[in-house]
Amino acid sequence: MEPYKLTATEALAKFKDGSLTVEDYARSLLARIEKRDAAVKAWAYLDPDYVIKQAKKLDQIPQEKRGPLHGVAVAVKDVIYTKDMPTQYNSPIYEGDAPQVDAASIITLRHAGALILGKTTTTEFASTLYGGRTCNAHDSTRTPGGSSSGSGAAVGDFQAPIGLGTQTGGSTIRPGSFNGIYAFKPTWNSISREGQKIYSLLFDTLGLYARSVEDLQLLADVFSLEDDEPVEESFEIKGAKFALLKTTVWPQAGPGTIAAMELGAKLLRDHGAEVEEIELPSEFNEAPHFHHILLHSEGRVSFLPEYRTAKDKLNPFLVGHVDNIHKISRADQLKAFDGMAALRPKIDGIASKYAAILTPSVPDVAPVGLASTGSAAFNSVWTGLHTPVTNIPGFKGEADMPIGLSLVAPRYHDRHLLAVSKAVGKIFETEGGWKPKNI
Amino acid sequence: MEPYKLTATEALAKFKDGSLTVEDYARSLLARIEKRDAAVKAWAYLDPDYVIKQAKKLDQIPQEKRGPLHGVAVAVKDVIYTKDMPTQYNSPIYEGDAPQVDAASIITLRHAGALILGKTTTTEFASTLYGGRTCNAHDSTRTPGGSSSGSGAAVGDFQAPIGLGTQTGGSTIRPGSFNGIYAFKPTWNSISREGQKIYSLLFDTLGLYARSVEDLQLLADVFSLEDDEPVEESFEIKGAKFALLKTTVWPQAGPGTIAAMELGAKLLRDHGAEVEEIELPSEFNEAPHFHHILLHSEGRVSFLPEYRTAKDKLNPFLVGHVDNIHKISRADQLKAFDGMAALRPKIDGIASKYAAILTPSVPDVAPVGLASTGSAAFNSVWTGLHTPVTNIPGFKGEADMPIGLSLVAPRYHDRHLLAVSKAVGKIFETEGGWKPKNI
Numbered sequence: 041m042e043p044y045k046l047t048a049t050e051a052l053a054k055f056k057d058g059s060l061t062v063e064d065y066a067r068s069l070l071a072r073i074e075k076r077d078a079a080v081k082a083w084a085y086l087d088p089d090y091v092i093k094q095a096k097k098l099d100q101i102p103q104e105k106r107g108p109l110h111g112v113a114v115a116v117k118d119v120i121y122t123k124d125m126p127t128q129y130n131s132p133i134y135e136g137d138a139p140q141v142d143a144a145s146i147i148t149l150r151h152a153g154a155l156i157l158g159k160t161t162t163t164e165f166a167s168t169l170y171g172g173r174t175c176n177a178h179d180s181t182r183t184p185g186g187s188s189s190g191s192g193a194a195v196g197d198f199q200a201p202i203g204l205g206t207q208t209g210g211s212t213i214r215p216g217s218f219n220g221i222y223a224f225k226p227t228w229n230s231i232s233r234e235g236q237k238i239y240s241l242l243f244d245t246l247g248l249y250a251r252s253v254e255d256l257q258l259l260a261d262v263f264s265l266e267d268d269e270p271v272e273e274s275f276e277i278k279g280a281k282f283a284l285l286k287t288t289v290w291p292q293a294g295p296g297t298i299a300a301m302e303l304g305a306k307l308l309r310d311h312g313a314e315v316e317e318i319e320l321p322s323e324f325n326e327a328p329h330f331h332h333i334l335l336h337s338e339g340r341v342s343f344l345p346e347y348r349t350a351k352d353k354l355n356p357f358l359v360g361h362v363d364n365i366h367k368i369s370r371a372d373q374l375k376a377f378d379g380m381a382a383l384r385p386k387i388d389g390i391a392s393k394y395a396a397i398l399t400p401s402v403p404d405v406a407p408v409g410l411a412s413t414g415s416a417a418f419n420s421v422w423t424g425l426h427t428p429v430t431n432i433p434g435f436k437g438e439a440d441m442p443i444g445l446s447l448v449a450p451r452y453h454d455r456h457l458l459a460v461s462k463a464v465g466k467i468f469e470t471e472g473g474w475k476p477k478n479i
Numbered sequence: 480m481e482p483y484k485l486t487a488t489e490a491l492a493k494f495k496d497g498s499l500t501v502e503d504y505a506r507s508l509l510a511r512i513e514k515r516d517a518a519v520k521a522w523a524y525l526d527p528d529y530v531i532k533q534a535k536k537l538d539q540i541p542q543e544k545r546g547p548l549h550g551v552a553v554a555v556k557d558v559i560y561t562k563d564m565p566t567q568y569n570s571p572i573y574e575g576d577a578p579q580v581d582a583a584s585i586i587t588l589r590h591a592g593a594l595i596l597g598k599t600t601t602t603e604f605a606s607t608l609y610g611g612r613t614c615n616a617h618d619s620t621r622t623p624g625g626s627s628s629g630s631g632a633a634v635g636d637f638q639a640p641i642g643l644g645t646q647t648g649g650s651t652i653r654p655g656s657f658n659g660i661y662a663f664k665p666t667w668n669s670i671s672r673e674g675q676k677i678y679s680l681l682f683d684t685l686g687l688y689a690r691s692v693e694d695l696q697l698l699a700d701v702f703s704l705e706d707d708e709p710v711e712e713s714f715e716i717k718g719a720k721f722a723l724l725k726t727t728v729w730p731q732a733g734p735g736t737i738a739a740m741e742l743g744a745k746l747l748r749d750h751g752a753e754v755e756e757i758e759l760p761s762e763f764n765e766a767p768h769f770h771h772i773l774l775h776s777e778g779r780v781s782f783l784p785e786y787r788t789a790k791d792k793l794n795p796f797l798v799g800h801v802d803n804i805h806k807i808s809r810a811d812q813l814k815a816f817d818g819m820a821a822l823r824p825k826i827d828g829i830a831s832k833y834a835a836i837l838t839p840s841v842p843d844v845a846p847v848g849l850a851s852t853g854s855a856a857f858n859s860v861w862t863g864l865h866t867p868v869t870n871i872p873g874f875k876g877e878a879d880m881p882i883g884l885s886l887v888a889p890r891y892h893d894r895h896l897l898a899v900s901k902a903v904g905k906i907f908e909t910e911g912g913w914k915p916k917n918i
Binding site for chain 1 (some may be wrong): 560562576577578579580583586587590591668669670671672673676677680681702703705706707777780781783784787788801808809810812813816817820821823824827890891
């Protein structure tokens, strides 16, 4: 197998047994990128020579001094500071800007031995739905989703085993589903967001992409994600109880998601799980509105500097935040802030009755066209509620495009959620009907 | 009057009428700093030549193109990024570090015409109570408080009219009281914290220092702080109703604070206000504990990168956060998170019945010795509740040292709080008994 096809866990095993060098691995990934870049365009910044130089340095580290991510290549969304590469946010205001500092996540990854490959495309400031040049890993006529467009597409296209994204609405989970990969939005503020551009302090969360749950578990180790309860090595689907939640935005679900939800529930039942369809209490109906109000209110604060210094170069959607075009009052904002806060322990209570909640990741497969990155309708409530969410790929929609489903657990049950995701993912990947053809 | 003595508002008037240049103003401040630095040691970084160069540039801007803070000198706490100066956090890990980026607050201030003077001392990462070399503006044997030690001391010592601080516990209000100046911690996330080192996402707030409330109002304009209700130009003390709140930590109050609270209430009554002593409902008794739990839990995330890369250079207090030495469970953390969230609308409800809540800023005057920056006991609950708070100077404690009192308003009543603070400040400054002698 060509090295670029490896998951992080598989590559690590080869580095360990000496059958692969980081340099050869990096060259394989770079060749893949070179071959596919015209079709996918996932990168905002990539310097192949620098990548090789870093890879060679990693190869020189003796086995006993290597970190848990030694040589693992990571694609970094271009809203996260990297001291040796520009950080440009897909904003003309920051074109060529290169603050010489690493984000907290990057410091931790580098210390663990990761090879930072380059910066991946994002919608402007990870804050709009307007697509850029990046294409879906499985169909160049379709959006990769956003705002973590490049990281989702790069991991989906085997150009990197691991990608960093962010999520404020649905910016990690949506590209995960659209590109047919695992995506993980951990509990809010369980990984430091230092050095990651602020849109909404209350919602922004670092997101992780991989092509296996083992890889996400490896990252969870590196970022010290810990639940209260020790998590079993291997989660048993048989006898487990899942909730099936269509949510109030179910009318937006297209045939791909409707079919995936049906098949997902059936597969879990076939494997001995109990699947109970639930509805959230009516007080949750306000959550999407709360999210909208808070996003605009927090964006009003976050984009003031750019508004003041370069309003003409700031997307009108974000100018509208600062101008408060919806005339959101402080009273409205506080009602949403406190209302969302009051819902969080309630969703924990509901979710804790189940192994996980199975719910849509997206309305359907990635839409045709690059102008819009799609809808976050099925994601924003979970972001607002701070719960961990994974996207589990495996289902097939229109035109053989991938479609995933979300699993949700109570806050700070991140490791539990990953254990469940691993078991569920095995089933969905094997029996869901979709396999990547770009390899 | 020598220019260094001017408030920002006074200096602006002179720049406008042409009676003072920014360069002459800067030279006056630099001379003051040179004269007093051995006694106060407020600066972590200051390059006088660079300051003069910037001042000259500002002088060249034609009147009609000048910003609302044209030429106003600002002392910046060294946990806030400045693209042209180092940012070192008083941490050996970041010694000499200089990311080339401005924090959101600095972008906004520079765009308004501010002259960034230099970086001021902080306790390590604004996260410990261990004092550094900086001394109180009014007595070199005493602490200036912390963690915004240098900004508090610099403004108190007429070395800068405006200072930026931060507050996670009592890091803005405490140095305000200890150095005899106005301090303002606005509503949480009402000013962008982008580029300000993270300790606790949930509590960290940019803080502002000045020697007049007019100056704070000027800054509030620049940062677009807006209440729902338009705020009257001049707040009338006569007929207003204040709450007097001793809090559950009142037993920690020393003679200075006890006397200030008595005199403060008397002065307000003398001027025709109604002052009603209140106690918070018993559910607020848990708030200090919630703050403690959350501070440690969020610090566990924030300092993971430094813990991983340079544990031996990280203060043991912060190592303890990452090691979770108090064995705080996720369940405890969520109980505190949700508990604090539930109290926020309740304190708004209580505070909205009054012009403001009058409550201690500190246990007493600045203690002798530099080893500890003092107690945040009277501040951390307000930080946790996200309410705006001001420190109003004017009272005199032991050894003629200054002591202030806090005013608190509901969230997003920042402009109201400043209007009230202006009226109250006029009384406390005139009749409270303390006047600065360092001028």
